[in-house]
Amino acid sequence: MKIKVVKDYEEMSREAALFIEKNVRENPQLTLGLATGGTPLGTYRFLAQGHRERKMDYSRVTTFNLDEYVGLPKNHEHSYHSFMQKHLFSLVPFGRTYIPNGEAADLEEECIAYERLIEKEGPPDIQLLGIGSNGHIGFNEPGASFEGETHVETLAETTRKANARFFPSPEDVPKEAITMGIGSILKSRKILLLASGLRKNEAIRRLLKGEMDESFPASALYHHENVTLIVDEEAYGKGV
Ligand code: F6R
Numbered sequence: 001m002k003i004k005v006v007k008d009y010e011e012m013s014r015e016a017a018l019f020i021e022k023n024v025r026e027n028p029q030l031t032l033g034l035a036t037g038g039t040p041l042g043t044y045r046f047l048a049q050g051h052r053e054r055k056m057d058y059s060r061v062t063t064f065n066l067d068e069y070v071g072l073p074k075n076h077e078h079s080y081h082s083f084m085q086k087h088l089f090s091l092v093p094f095g096r097t098y099i100p101n102g103e104a105a106d107l108e109e110e111c112i113a114y115e116r117l118i119e120k121e122g123p124p125d126i127q128l129l130g131i132g133s134n135g136h137i138g139f140n141e142p143g144a145s146f147e148g149e150t151h152v153e154t155l156a157e158t159t160r161k162a163n164a165r166f167f168p169s170p171e172d173v174p175k176e177a178i179t180m181g182i183g184s185i186l187k188s189r190k191i192l193l194l195a196s197g198l199r200k201n202e203a204i205r206r207l208l209k210g211e212m213d214e215s216f217p218a219s220a221l222y223h224h225e226n227v228t229l230i231v232d233e234e235a236y237g238k239g240v
Contacts, residue, residue, distance in 0.1 A: 015230050016230055017043050017046030020126060021047070021056055027125065028057060028060050029095075030062075030126065031061070031125050032061055032125065032128070033128060034084065035066050035128050035130050037130050040194065043128070058095070059093055061095055062098070062121055062122075063096070063098065064121075066179060068102040070152060071174050073103055078172075081099050084097070098114070111149070114180075115184060118180070123188050123189065125188070126188065126190045129194070131200060131207070132156075133199055134156055135216040139179035140182050141154070143215060144182055145183070148182050149183055151178070151179065152177070152178055152179075155177060160173040160175070182217060182220045192228050193221065193227060193228070194229075196234065200231075210222060
């Protein structure tokens with residue numbers, strides 16, 4: 001794992017955007033795995049700026065999102081479809097964009113179809129990841145299999161509490177999500193993991209211990225040979 005410690009959220013976001021831009025310049029037909037939540041917002045802002053001001057072209061890039069809440073209509077203001085539309089897709093035209101359908105009538109079928117799509121179009125050349133304070137990646141909560149494919153996951157209470165900040169009230173946070181599995185994530189060629197702020201300090205400390213354990217999903221990343229962690233000083237703390 002390559003580790004880059006940067007000053008703050010802004011610097012983490014700029015570095016992440018530069019990493020993506022460099023790879024897209026080298027391969028304009030790249031497949032990009034995307035995340036939602038607070039962590040990648042700054043990265044998306046810089047990507048949009050690069051498109052606007054430096055004519056970065058994403059028109060042949062295919063994107064796959066990691067996850068989507070179960071039961072929220074796509075146009076619900078808190079769905080990840082809406083999130084991506086608002087923070088990236090309305091600002092940067094991409095070739096094709098895929099997000100799991102959390103309101104599919106048959107969720108199991110949707111998971112199988114999404115995994116097949118990743119295999120057909122991908123796997124992602126770069127997978128962007130945030131990390132939950134409990135170590136989750138995607139919505140793979142503690143205990144998720146390191147070999148898992150796209151599936152429906154019951155969200156941990158800590159995750160629902162952490163994400164309550166995006167909803168009118170904590171009860172409004174959905175209880176389940178479709179998520180790419182850890183096995184699906186590990187198929188990506190490069191993984192770019194971002195972490196910022198004191199809230200992530202404990203998770204990063206545990207990650208850097210290097211012990212692989214299904215009770216800490218992010219530790220699966222030690223199975224992967226090309227992971228870059230960009231972490232700010234607050235999240236890094238004293239490190240190991
Ligand atoms: C989002 C996702 C999650 C988040 C994680 C951190 O698509 O898959 O794993 O990356 O919950 O969330 P934030 O960035 O809001 O701290």
